[in-house]
Every structure is written in structure tokens, then in C-alpha cells.
Amino acid sequence: MRASDLLHPRPEGLYCPPGDFFIDPVRPVNRALITHGHSDHARSGHGSVLATQQTLDIMALRYGEDFAGARQAARLGEAIALDGVSVSFHPAGHVLGSAQISVEQQGKRIVASGDYKRRKDATCAPFEPIRCDVFITEATFGLPVFRHPPDTEEIARLLKSAAQFPERSHLVGAYALGKAQRVMRLLRDAGYDKPLYIHGALARLSAYYQSQGIDLGELEPATVEDGDKQDFAGAIVVGPPSAFADRWARRFPDPISCFASGWMRIRQRAKQGGVELPLIISDHADWDELTATIKETGAEEIWVTHGREEALVRWCELEGIAARPLHLVGYEDEGD
Amino acid sequence: MNRFAELLDRLVLTPSRNGKLTLLTDYFRSVEDPDRGLALAAITGDLRIAAVKPAMLRMLVTERMDPVLFGYSYDYVGDLAETVSLVWPQTPGRIANREPTLGEVVAKLQAASRSDGPKVLAGLLDSAGISARFAIIKLVTGGLRIGVSARLAKQALADFGKVDVAEIEELWHGLSAPYTALFAWLEGKAEKPRNTAMALFRPVMLSNPIGDGDLEKLEPVDYAAEWKWDGIRVQAVAEGGIRRLYSRTGDDVSGAFPDLADAMHFSAALDGELLVGDPREATGTFSDLQQRLNRKTVTAKMQQQYPAFMRCYDVLQIGDEDLRQLSFRERRGRLEAFVGTLDPSRFDLSPFVEFADWQALEDLRRAPPHPIIEGVMLKRWDSPYVAGRPKGPWFKWKRDPHTVDAVLMYAQRGHGKRSSFYSDYTFGVWSGAEGEEELVPVGKAYFGFTDEELKQIDKYVRDNTVERFGPVRSVRADRDNGLVLEVAFEGLNRSTRHKSGVAMRFPRVSRLRWDKPANEADRIETLQALLDR
Secondary structure, X not given: OOHHHHOEEEOOEEEEOOOOEEEOOXXXXXXXXXXXXXXXXXXXXXXXXXXXXXXXXXXXXXHOOOOEEEEXXXXXXXXXXXXXEEEEEEEOOOOOOOEEXXXXXXXXXXXXXXXXXXXXXXXXXXXXXXXXXXXXXXXXXXXXXXXXXXHHHHHHHHHHHHHHOOOOOEEEEOXXXXXXXXXXXXXXXXXXXOOEEEOHHHHHHHHHHHHOOOOOOOEEEOOOOOOOHHHHOOOEEEEOHHHHHOHHHHHOOOOEEEEEOHHHHOHHHHHHOOOOEEEOOOOOOOHHHHHHHHHHHOOOEEEEEEEOHHHHHHHHHHHOOEEEEOOOOOOOOOOO | XXXXXXXXXXXXXXXXXXXXXXXXXXXXXXXXXXHHHHHHHHHHOOOOOOOOXXXXXXXXXXXXXXXXXXXXXXXXXXXXXXXXXXXXXXXOOOOOOOOOOHHHHHXXXXXXXXXXXXXXXXXXXXHOOHHHHHHHHHHHHOOOOOOOOXXXXXXXXXXXXXXXHHHHHHHHOOOOOOOHHHHHHHOOOOOOOOOOOOOOOOOOEOOEEOXXXXXXXXXXXXXXXXXXXXXXEEEEEEEOOXXXXXXXXXXXXXXXXXXXXXXXXXXXXXXXXXXXXXXXXXXXOHHHHHOOOOXXXXXXXXXXXXXXXXXXXXXXEEOOEEOOOOOHHHHHXXXXXXXXXXXXXXXXXXXXXXXXXXXXXXXXXXXXXXXXXXXXXXXXXXXOOOOXXXXXXXXXXXXXXXXXXXXXXXXXXXOHHHOOOEEEEEEEEEEOOOOOOEEEEEEEEOOOOOHHHHHHHHHHHHHOEEEEEOOEEEXXXXXXXXXXXXXXEOEEEEOOOOOOOEEEEOOEEEEEEOOOOHHHOOEHHHHHHHHHO
């Protein structure tokens, strides 16, 4: 059989005709397999959802308990048969609960990676390379300019700035699922033991991470009660990036805006966003990790989804690996 | 190298002056010689390294990677130095545990000949990480563009050593990179460096604006009055065959005005205003003067069309005699005699404005005889020449600002304390035929309003946003809707960069005109009339 008979793009998302299911569909469908909890991949309203238990938990936190008609938890590495198609979930290292999905029939195996990264991350299980015939890779940072530095160096810069400007507060913009918790955990690993102040939008997800045994230390709401601005002098505050442009941010004394994202690699991005301290911390693979992973999977064919497809396809051509862009729509870069 | 690279990255993204000063002083404190002195020289533009052209840089990188992938990368990033620093292939097996220091990098670059320059650069890039590569490329392509002036760097030195910035300015031109003696003095480990160089800058005396009620306390007989010429303040110092023109902050601007520098056949230090034209015939306008500003090189034609001259109003030194302790009356006498000996096409004397009382002077101030006059100066007859801005001896009494009623078009988020406020405003005036009027942007202002008014405008912006582009919002502004701002400004220049053809000098919001309908704001012709005056 041809690989495209097993999986191919449709307007709703990646579709498997023999198994009659979609992977990360962007519209409500009958049967959905979900790689991870970011809202552009995990939407509500499907007939049934198959995902890791943590992804199911996260979806319930975000959309309410009735986010889907039925749900089934996939255990990592365990094969599940769906109408003659064998599917299995494997860690993707992107955020808590994230998984690659392997789809196999008649000896042909396609792995849909979803979003992934290769760096060590104490808040989720590490990526496992799976041998396959076709590897579907993301390309969020699919340009040779994206080379993420070690995250410990970035956190060290944040701590240095906090010491340098003790009269100001540092507002760290980080997406609510994954990045925020990773930044908190990195701060703890760097020995920062003061309370971290968090925006309300992070509260439930952070509590969930803690309940999964990921220690984030003492978290306090970034609210002013009977106090004044100076209560936040020297504090590190974590919140969704959009909140910092909002009136919400006025409670902090002369804040330094920081943004934890792979996009911060590009100076102009930081400048345009008014970011004073860019922290290059990404939950996606950088260029070197993307290309190394493609080789590791041993795949003969690479399908490239959301991001900068053309450069990654070009690289594959130079390496003699067949590659094509999938042109899936509807995936933004929420995770970074 | 990494510390320098980190400093550059922080400075370029830190908008506040105080923030920049903290970053610079911390750097001077934590980095040793000669690196900190070389960094200082790089920031003040005093580091001499043979430049590498962008085309060469591009060639170096495309020899090392697929040109198509480089093309995608450059298109995405948009900045050549940054793209190359990011995509430069990491050499396997390079010694990763130690990157070159700034001192080593500068030494290698300075020792390289023109022909082996590219090879040396490539070797340095091989040995460095991403941040350091960016800093190296910025050094060799010239122009750090990090928003730090030489003046700010000197202020940081002053803060670092807890001395007055005038002391740094006075020393500056006698020193050279890596400034080891300067740092030793600032750290209290050595005596203040002695100046033996010729034709040094002397810190200038500045004036205070006349405030409400100030004049009532002053006696007209105690003061001389002169026109305030709207040129650039310069200090002309010639000594032992060395001739230098300094800006008011002590930057050496001789290179931009060779015609004037060549005419300095004297041994003295003069204070005055640099203008263009021929002082015996006509003084040029500010737009004429602008032709000569901010140029690295100046053509013969430019020098002929807009010759520079100096309108002198003070003398600090003649020969070996320091005159700064003399009274203004005595210095003026010496100046008059001295200027009489100079080339009259290049030097003249700032004339006095005769007046009987403050009211008479006020009338003259309001109707000056030349468009480049921006008010009057008052100088106390008995005052010595004192560096800095002492209160009392010198006053400036400026012409009232121009105002225009303009409509708010775009608002941008501020930084730091203002990062959650839309605080930078682009405003426009009407242009076009009746019935087809549209707004053309004429300027940008980010101060002049109170905190309370800022809150009101911010709310207005949020409630009337029509489009967003990153940190910028476009605000509803048409014939029937819009917020009218009264904008005050000091003058208007022709501009080829702005669609409206005008550029305002020193614009600020002077009043919010909530009461005024948008269609009653001013038209572009009102501003154009000012240009033609």
C-alpha cells in the first residue's frame, strides 16, 4: 500500500481512511487522536478522543469535563487496534502528556510527531525516536537560524537581571501550558527558592503539573491585596504574554518584560514586542534537532507540517531524502 | 567576548536611560582591563578596525553552507550580521570550553592586513558561539547601533567612578583605548590621568530657561543680551598646530567641517554657534544647516554651497592664558579684539541686543530679525565661565513654541513604567481637496501630558482601535471621529522621508482638545506656510 492511503491531509486534519480517524483535527470529527493539549491541536467537540491520560486531563481542565462524547486513555508504547490499523503513542518531549502517534498497517509505519523537542525537560517525558517509513515532522523552527541555547544559560540571564535591578519586577511571558511550568521548574533547578507570582490563567494548569509530581515550589497569585506596587519589587512574575500589554501589568513597579520563546532568537521579534529581556526557551526542536531527528528515524520519506516547510524540504533534498510539505492549516505556534 | 555580546544585546533592548547606565556601570565593574576599555571604545566609536564589507561576509558564509538555505534564512531575519551569526556552521572539534576574549578578538582584527582580513574573521567566527559571533560581526561591519551615545557612555563612567561627567569630558580626548589609566583612577587605584595632549575640549557653560517670575528678580543692567542662534554649539580649539571642533558634549566634529577647521589659524579656545552661509552677507536657515549635519564625509560642492562659519560669543583661552576666571565683560572685550584678527568669512561676533528694560527685550524676542534666531540669551556681566549649568549667570529666553491642532492616528505601547500604556502618539493633519480630505502623519510625540491625561488617552486608544500591528494600534480618525491633540513644537524642517514633507523639531502634546471636532483640526498648508517663512 502507498503511505498516502494510510494517512493524508484533509481540511479537518490528517486522516486515516482504513482506521477512520483524524490526528489533531482542527474541526469537530467523529474520532480524534490527539498528540498534546495545546489548543490548536486539542479542540473540543469531537465524538471520541484517544490521547494520553495527561492530555485528556488537560483537555478536561481547559474545556470542561464534557469536552468530547467519549474518551480513551492511550498508554505509552501500547498498541491499540482501530479497524485493522495499529496505533501507538510515544513520548514527544513537548509538554506534559505530549505524544507522537505511530500508525501502522501491513508493515507500513507512519509516525506523526505532533510538536516535539529533544532537550531535557523536567516537566515531561523525553522524546523517543521511532523507526518508521514515513516521519511527519513539524517545522516551527525549521530554518538554520534557529539554534536554541541551553535553557540553563537563559535562566541564568534572568536571575542576573533580577539581581541587577532589584527595585523592578521581572514579568516573564510564557504560554500557559508547558512553557510556564518549565520556566518555573528551571528557576527552581537554578536554586531560586523565593515564591513565584503567577497570573490567574496559569493557576489550574500549574496545580495540575504539581499534582503529577512536578515540583514547582511555592506559587502565589500576582494580585494586590491591601498592599502596593512595591510588594512586587524584585519579584519574578510569570503570566501569559498577552497579559503584559494589558492593564493587568500596571500593578508592578517599573516592570522589565521578558518573554520565554524560541522566537526570541530573532532580535527584531523581541524589539517589536517591546521585550527587554528575551529568553530563548523553546518547547520545539531547533534546526539541528529537526535534522538529527529526521536521520534518526531512518524514514525514507519526510512529510513536513506547520512552520517553515520549504527550508526543511530543501535540506532533505540535499541529503537525498524524499520530502514534501503537507500544507495543513490551522496550527499556530501556541506552544511557543 | 560573551560578556560584551550580552551587554550589546541588553543595551539594544533596554529603552530607559537609567537601565542603560546600570548595565554599563555593572559591566565596567565586573570586567577587567583591557576588555572593558575596548568595549567602551567600541561604544563611543573610537575603536579602529578595518571594515569588512557586507558582500564579503555573505561570500564567507555561502562558501560554508547551501546558498538556498542561507537565502531563506536571510529573508526571514532581515539583518545580515544577525543571520550570519546564527547560521555560521559550528566547527566540529573546536575548543568549546574557552571562547576568545574581546581583547584577543580586537588584537587579531587590528593585526590583520586587508588581504587576510576575511580569513582572520572566518577563523574568529569558527571559534565563537552565536552571541559572540554577532558581536564580532558588528565590530567589523562598523556601527553598533545600540542606542548608546558617547555622552551616555561618559555618564556611565562618571557614575562608575562617582565623579562629575565634566571631568570625564575634559580628559576624554587626551585618552585612548583601552583607557587603563582612566579606569584605574575611577576605581580609586591611581591618580587622575594628566592631560598632555594638545587642543583638548573644555566642558561648556550652559544656560537655564527663563521661568515664570524669574525676570522680576533680575536687574536689566546686570545682564547683556544676545540673539540665540539656532545652529549647533561648537568649541573651536587650536593649539600647537592641532585644530579641533567639539560639540557641546565634547564629541570631535572637525571631520564634518573641514572648511571651518582649516580657517583656525590661531592658538585659542573659542565658544560659539556653528552656522552656514557667509557672515558678511547672509546667515543660512536651519534647513541649510541641516545639509551639513550628520555626514561622515563632505563634498567640495557641499562646502561651497553651504560654507560653515562660527558666530563667536565667548573665549576661554588665548595662547597660554586661561580666561575662564575673568568676568563675561572682560572676556567679551578680549573676544572682540581677537575675532577682529580672524578670517571674516569664517568667524564673526555674536552681536549684542540693546534693550532698556525687560518689556523692550520681550518685544524684540517676539519678532526676531532672522528665521534662525530662536530667542535671546541673557548673560551676567560679572560672571566667570563655569562648566555645567549654574543657575543665575546665563539664561535662555526662547521664542514661544508653534502649535498645531492635529488628530491622533496611531498609538504605540511604551516601555518600562509605561509598558501597559499606549503612550507614543503619531498624529496627522488634513490634506487634500474639500470632500476628499485625508490625514497625513506629521509627527510623533510621547510626552507633554500628565499621568492622568495619559490614562485618559490610553482608554481612548483601547476603545477606538481599528487595527493592530504588534505594539501599535491604529485609532479611529476620520472627519467625524478622532481625538484632537494640540501639539507644540520648536520648528519645522523639510523632510523627504515623511510623506507630509515636513518634520517637526521637539514636538510634544501641549493640550488635549476633547472639545474640538476632528474636522476642525489644522490642514497641512498651515505647516507648509511655516516652512516658507
